[in-house]
Amino acid sequence: MTYDARRDTAHGTGLDAAPTTAGGAGAVLAVDIGGTKFAAAVVGATGEIIVADRVATPPGGDAETLWKSLAALVDSVVQRVPGLDVLGVGIGCGGPMSWPDGHVSPLNMPGWRGFPLRDRLAERFPGVPVRIHNDAICVAAAEHWRGAGRGSDNMLGMVVSTGVGGGLILGGRLIDGGTGNAGHIGHVVVDPDGPDCECGGRGCLEAISRGPGLASWALTQGWVPGSAHRDPAAGGLYVEAAGASGRQLALDAAAGDPIARSAFTRAGRALGIAIASATHMCDLDLVTIGGGLSQAGPLLFEPLERTLHAHVRMEFAARVRVVPAALGQDAGLIGAAALVLAEDHYWTGPA
Amino acid sequence: MTYDARRDTAHGTGLDAAPTTAGGAGAVLAVDIGGTKFAAAVVGATGEIIVADRVATPPGGDAETLWKSLAALVDSVVQRVPGLDVLGVGIGCGGPMSWPDGHVSPLNMPGWRGFPLRDRLAERFPGVPVRIHNDAICVAAAEHWRGAGRGSDNMLGMVVSTGVGGGLILGGRLIDGGTGNAGHIGHVVVDPDGPDCECGGRGCLEAISRGPGLASWALTQGWVPGSAHRDPAAGGLYVEAAGASGRQLALDAAAGDPIARSAFTRAGRALGIAIASATHMCDLDLVTIGGGLSQAGPLLFEPLERTLHAHVRMEFAARVRVVPAALGQDAGLIGAAALVLAEDHYWTGPA
Numbered sequence: 001m002t003y004d005a006r007r008d009t010a011h012g013t014g015l016d017a018a019p020t021t022a023g024g025a026g027a028v029l030a031v032d033i034g035g036t037k038f039a040a041a042v043v044g045a046t047g048e049i050i051v052a053d054r055v056a057t058p059p060g061g062d063a064e065t066l067w068k069s070l071a072a073l074v075d076s077v078v079q080r081v082p083g084l085d086v087l088g089v090g091i092g093c094g095g096p097m098s099w100p101d102g103h104v105s106p107l108n109m110p111g112w113r114g115f116p117l118r119d120r121l122a123e124r125f126p127g128v129p130v131r132i133h134n135d136a137i138c139v140a141a142a143e144h145w146r147g148a149g150r151g152s153d154n155m156l157g158m159v160v161s162t163g164v165g166g167g168l169i170l171g172g173r174l175i176d177g178g179t180g181n182a183g184h185i186g187h188v189v190v191d192p193d194g195p196d197c198e199c200g201g202r203g204c205l206e207a208i209s210r211g212p213g214l215a216s217w218a219l220t221q222g223w224v225p226g227s228a229h230r231d232p233a234a235g236g237l238y239v240e241a242a243g244a245s246g247r248q249l250a251l252d253a254a255a256g257d258p259i260a261r262s263a264f265t266r267a268g269r270a271l272g273i274a275i276a277s278a279t280h281m282c283d284l285d286l287v288t289i290g291g292g293l294s295q296a297g298p299l300l301f302e303p304l305e306r307t308l309h310a311h312v313r314m315e316f317a318a319r320v321r322v323v324p325a326a327l328g329q330d331a332g333l334i335g336a337a338a339l340v341l342a343e344d345h346y347w348t349g350p351a
Numbered sequence: 352m353t354y355d356a357r358r359d360t361a362h363g364t365g366l367d368a369a370p371t372t373a374g375g376a377g378a379v380l381a382v383d384i385g386g387t388k389f390a391a392a393v394v395g396a397t398g399e400i401i402v403a404d405r406v407a408t409p410p411g412g413d414a415e416t417l418w419k420s421l422a423a424l425v426d427s428v429v430q431r432v433p434g435l436d437v438l439g440v441g442i443g444c445g446g447p448m449s450w451p452d453g454h455v456s457p458l459n460m461p462g463w464r465g466f467p468l469r470d471r472l473a474e475r476f477p478g479v480p481v482r483i484h485n486d487a488i489c490v491a492a493a494e495h496w497r498g499a500g501r502g503s504d505n506m507l508g509m510v511v512s513t514g515v516g517g518g519l520i521l522g523g524r525l526i527d528g529g530t531g532n533a534g535h536i537g538h539v540v541v542d543p544d545g546p547d548c549e550c551g552g553r554g555c556l557e558a559i560s561r562g563p564g565l566a567s568w569a570l571t572q573g574w575v576p577g578s579a580h581r582d583p584a585a586g587g588l589y590v591e592a593a594g595a596s597g598r599q600l601a602l603d604a605a606a607g608d609p610i611a612r613s614a615f616t617r618a619g620r621a622l623g624i625a626i627a628s629a630t631h632m633c634d635l636d637l638v639t640i641g642g643g644l645s646q647a648g649p650l651l652f653e654p655l656e657r658t659l660h661a662h663v664r665m666e667f668a669a670r671v672r673v674v675p676a677a678l679g680q681d682a683g684l685i686g687a688a689a690l691v692l693a694e695d696h697y698w699t700g701p702a
Contacts, residue, residue, distance in 0.1 A: 170521070175522065177521065181668070182633050182634040183634075184634070184665075185631070187668070188631055192541065201662040201664050202661070277538075278632055280539055281519070281629055283534075314535075
């Protein structure tokens with residue numbers, strides 16, 4: 001799950017295996033849309049990525065600029081697999097969105113407000129299923145299908161990064177909820193008197209444990225970013241976008257800065273409380289945690305586990321396990337593909 | 352949903368319509384096991400109660416004393432429907448239990464610890480499905496099937512009484528979770544620094560909002576039970592078992608006692624926080640609330656709504672509606688029957 005710098009290009013250099021037809025026949029196109037990058041891949045029947053590519057999200061782009069950038073990326077990926085028969089398209093995208101029709105308004109992409117992303121891709125790939133879900137939900141589906149959640153029928157897949165999101169698998173199936181928004185663990189209330197949240201509420205897990213929230217809190221405690229000794233071994237830490245300050249916090253914590261470490265303890269505690277609540281509500285076997293902040297490792301996971309197990313005392317709840325996600329940055333693509341390739345488990349919307 | 356005092360007999364007087372064969376053919380036996388009463392009913396295909404009866408739970412009874420009392424109740428109910436063809440047996444029972452095998456250890460019934468309740472009833476009714484679930488889960492199934500949750504595919508059915516329990520319906524189906532324990536909203540954490548909970552955790556909804564918890568808190572604030580004017584209009588209020596003090600609190604609140612009213616405000620706030628968390632996690636359309644404390648009406652529901660809507664600000668979550676349960680004390684029986692009569696929606700265990 002280390003961050004692969006080769007992928008972080010602005011112009012979409014190829015990075016995977018050479019073009020192939022062997023695995024390409026009968027694959028799906030997967031698209032992962034975020035505020036910092038667009039990613040696309042051709043994904044084979046068992047979740048293997050045949051080719052993949054990414055571009056930086058055009059900053060400040062209007063609706064059509066964004067779309068053209070995505071369309072070019074998608075075309076280039078598809079063309080790299082001669083003879084490809086696109087069986088369907090799976091899309092993961094930052095929320096909010098209307099679901100399952102997929103009019104998207106990603107928080108970090110003001111150029112798209114109610115943009116008919118699903119419809120646009122359906123026009124480009126007529127006659128096959130084109131399906132969309134929240135990006136964190138795709139990550140959860142991926143971890144269940146091919147990652148750290150394999151074999152668990154009742155799990156929560158989380159992403160802890162610039163935001164805190166998740167997706168819920170219960171009874172072996174992706175749970176959508178009434179509007180496709182189930183799994184929003186970032187807005188479980190962990191401190192009713194806590195900080196205001198961008199959602200308009202207060203004391204949500206996300207308000208405390210997102211990278212920028214942690215960094216803000218650390219600053220109020222006297223943290224001086226970068227003051228700690230830089231440890232090259234911590235160089236793999238990665239926090240997306242506005243989490244640049246979250247990334248610095250992680251580096252400083254790894255280097256021993258006491259305030260930075262306290263910030264991760266604070267985040268871990270909030271995660272532990274929210275996961276305790278989710279476990280009681282949903283009788284979970286397993287929680288997977290990915291995203292940039294999760295790479296802080298024990299700095300985050302130790303206070304998380306301590307707090308979680310102080311709150312889950314009944315036998316059924318005490319069994320829950322919390323593990324790092326396994327699929328890294330490919331999870332969003334693999335999960336988007338699962339909406340088509342493993343539809344019995346991950347799709348309840350219209351065919 | 353008013354409490355029917357006629358039912359609260361210790362010796363099992365009949366209380367429903369006269370025995371009938373017409374509705375009896377092809378009905379199921381439903382059993383509802385609680386710390387204060389055993390109830391049993393013959394329930395017809397659309398959830399109608401054909402005959403029902405109840406007895407007080409033998410206080411301090413050992414395993415076989417409890418079983419004999421239940422067996423006698425069950426026999427008497429079945430015998431009241433001549434020609435009855437028992438298609439199956441549905442059981443609701445206080446937790447914890449192993450599920451779906453149904454070895455029960457109800458908190459308020461020390462005589463049963465790992466008691467094979469499902470197996471015992473299966474021996475008495477061979478050749479038909481005999482199914483068990485947590486009593487609060489049965490209530491949720493009932494409210495979804497025939498009560499206030501009809502037509503909602505994503506709901507939480509709650510009981511707020513001596514304890515705080517619930518059951519979860521998502522995508523139109525009862526959610527079991529990994530061990531049959533999904534829906535435990537009583538142990539969603541609403542105040543990490545709050546009171547100790549009987550579960551061993553801290554700050555759970557149940558620790559704050561259960562009847563006895565509320566009464567204890569009110570006493571610490573100077574409440575003098577019964578000091579307020581007794582309002583006969585509040586006579587319908589009912590809190591089970593150890594909730595006698597909860598019941599008095601409700602009467603005093605209804606009569607205007609300011610500390611008693613503050614206690615219900617406190618309970619409503621805690622409920623609002625927990626429901627906000629559950630709504631974000633599960634993308635709920637609806638929450639139904641039954642149980643003795645819910646009969647306090649606006650004293651409970653107004654602070655609940657205020658707090659809930661301060662925390663659910665995103666469009667998808669703000670739509671959640673909270674309503675009183677509709678089925679009253681029959682809910683447990685109707686939901687137990689639903690495990691057999693509407694198995695497509697409410698049963699995932701072995702046939």
